[in-house]
Amino acid sequence: xxxxxxxxxxxxxxxxxxxxxxxxxxxxxxxxxxxxxxxxxxxxxxxxxxxxxxxxxxxxxxxxxxxxxxxxxxxxxxxxxxxxxxxxxxxxxxxxxxxxxxxxxxxxxxxxxxxxxxxxxxxxxxxxxxxxxxxxxxxxxxxxxxxxxxxxxxxxxxxxxxxxxxxxxxxxxxxxxxxxxxxxxxxxxxxxxxxxxxxxxxxxxxxxxxxxxxxxxxxxxxxxxxxxxxxxxxxxxxxxxxxxxxxxxxxxxxxxxxxxxxxxxxxxxxxxxxxxxxxxxxxxxxxxxxxxxxxxxxxxxxxxxxxxxxxxxxxxxxxxxxxxxxxxxxxxxxxxxxxxxxxxxxxxxxxxxxxxxxxxxxxxxxxxxxxxxxxxxxxxxxxxxxxxxxxxxxxxxxxxxxxxxxxxxxxxxxxxxxxxxxxxx
Numbered sequence: 001x002x003x004x005x006x007x008x009x010x011x012x013x014x015x016x017x018x019x020x021x022x023x024x025x026x027x028x029x030x031x032x033x034x035x036x037x038x039x040x041x042x043x044x045x046x047x048x049x050x051x052x053x054x055x056x057x058x059x060x061x062x063x064x065x066x067x068x069x070x071x072x073x074x075x076x077x078x079x080x081x082x083x084x085x086x087x088x089x090x091x092x093x094x095x096x097x098x099x100x101x102x103x104x105x106x107x108x109x110x111x112x113x114x115x116x117x118x119x120x121x122x123x124x125x126x127x128x129x130x131x132x133x134x135x136x137x138x139x140x141x142x143x144x145x146x147x148x149x150x151x152x153x154x155x156x157x158x159x160x161x162x163x164x165x166x167x168x169x170x171x172x173x174x175x176x177x178x179x180x181x182x183x184x185x186x187x188x189x190x191x192x193x194x195x196x197x198x199x200x201x202x203x204x205x206x207x208x209x210x211x212x213x214x215x216x217x218x219x220x221x222x223x224x225x226x227x228x229x230x231x232x233x234x235x236x237x238x239x240x241x242x243x244x245x246x247x248x249x250x251x252x253x254x255x256x257x258x259x260x261x262x263x264x265x266x267x268x269x270x271x272x273x274x275x276x277x278x279x280x281x282x283x284x285x286x287x288x289x290x291x292x293x294x295x296x297x298x299x300x301x302x303x304x305x306x307x308x309x310x311x312x313x314x315x316x317x318x319x320x321x322x323x324x325x326x327x328x329x330x331x332x333x334x335x336x337x338x339x340x341x342x343x344x345x346x347x348x349x350x351x352x353x354x355x356x357x358x359x360x361x362x363x364x365x366x367x368x369x370x371x372x373x374x375x376x377x378x379x380x381x382x383x384x385x386x387x388x389x390x391x392x393x394x395x396x397x398x399x400x401x402x403x404x405x406x407x408x409x410x411x412x413x414x415x416x417x418x419x420x421x422x423x424x425x
Contacts, residue, residue: 027086027139028213029338033152035068037118037312038298038363039338041140041155044124049211049295049335050398051157052416053126055135061157063123063140064307066111066363072119073144075105075152079130082137084204084402084411085218086156089136091410099130105142109308115269116312135161135413136402158400158413165190166399166417172391174235181389183242183421186233189222189401195414196403199230204402204411209240209395210293211339214381242393242421243383245289246334246368249275251313253301270361271313277355278319278371282388291368293396294334298365310364317347319356319371319386324349328375330356333383336369341377394422 031039041051044060053059067073081089081096093101108121125131125140132138138157144150168187173179185207189196196203205220220237222230232238249260254271257264263274303309317332330347331337337345347356356371372383383389401415 024087027080027082027088027154027156029155029340031153031338033144034344036152037066037068037361039063039065039153039155040298041157050418051155053157053159055132055159055161061125063125063142063155064121065142065153066118066120066312068116068118068312070117072108073152074146075121075142075144076102076146076148077105077123077140077142078102078148079132080139080141081132081134081410082139084137084206084400084404086137086139089410091134096132096134096136096410097130098133099128101130102146102148103127103129111308113303113309114311115271118312120307122307132159134410135159136411137413158416160413160416162416163193163195163403163412163414164401165192166401166415168397168399168417168419170395170397170419170421173239175239178239178241180391181242181384183240183391183393183395184235185238185240185397185419186231187399187417187419188232189230189415191228191230194228196230197406199225202404202406203230204404205232206400206402207238207240208398208400211295211335213339215240240395240397241384241389242391242395243389244281244286244370244387244393246291246294246370247278248289248291248366248368249273249315250299250366251315251362251364252299252366254313271311272316273313274316275318278317278386280320280386282384282386284388286390286392288392288394291394292366293394294339294368294370296335296365296367298363300364306365312361312363315360315362317358317360317369318350318353319347320354321349321356321386322354324351324356325373328373328379330371330373330386331381332358332360332369333372333381334367334369336360336362336367341372341374341381343377346377347371394420396420 041063044062111118140155142153173182173184207217224231265272298306300310331341332345347358372381373385397419399417402411403414404411
């Protein structure tokens, strides 16, 4: 018993040291190990792909991922409370965790009836061992060998304590130069409880388009205050490029071709799916396609458990582009790439086919994707060069309202709102 207590104290203070050393780090969704694949983190029993739970509710998040290592690993996890800008808050874990500061991932199984073997891990959170006790931004970190420095993946999530109401709408941009390409947001925050005492200093509002973090608007301040209503309507600040509806494909079955698949081949132990050659869509008029706003879902024909029975296959992308661009490159982008650009989703130009090409290892399912351009992996992402941009495009926008009381050490998340450009959610 004494040894257990000593070990617990040692681990706890290691955590405190780790968090205090990471205060300036920007926490993002990231996969640190190439053998970790198909990470999802969603609300349990919900179609929502926004990991937001209510502080006073009973919602659960489900983290799932595959490990292509043949042997099982000793994976553990913890959570870190973050400020509105996704740097670590100054709180220690005793202040925002109810339960243990770390826990092990016990729920895992090996795939069966698959050509490519993998271990599938699953975590339901919060749980009886660990749950957040404060609202705000959090990062969940999974690591190996009980060493938090040996991270394998991280995932953002939010805990909201609803204290304000949010009303908003989306319309075509009112700025003449972006009239046909952009969408404009206006919204009100209704502070019925009169808790916001200094909105220009203590309020931090963020807007995210779909699940993209690279173009989100941060630290937005109200344009006008009328009683307990804070109005936000600046057309130049609250403006997003509309983009286009996402391209799609499905690799549910290796026995037949779908409308986006032109060839299927096999080389042990993988099936190879060749997609229809994509073309520049930027000059075409807008056409509505019912998409997943860049997301994917895992599925396959004639299987019962998608997590354990869906196989891994190679998918070949090709984008027709007669002359390669000199400075920069195209990337396959969306949830398929973890909403990031890296060498994993960077395309290479083939002078013989006059196409940008990429081969990706993916789990069977239905995928959205688009082609984006960037000068390098740290540069701004442009999704309009071959996709185009339209003010009519269907997009989700999520508004997050953070508030820090005077003298407080953390940002509370006091309101969220999902607004769709075509319909009410």
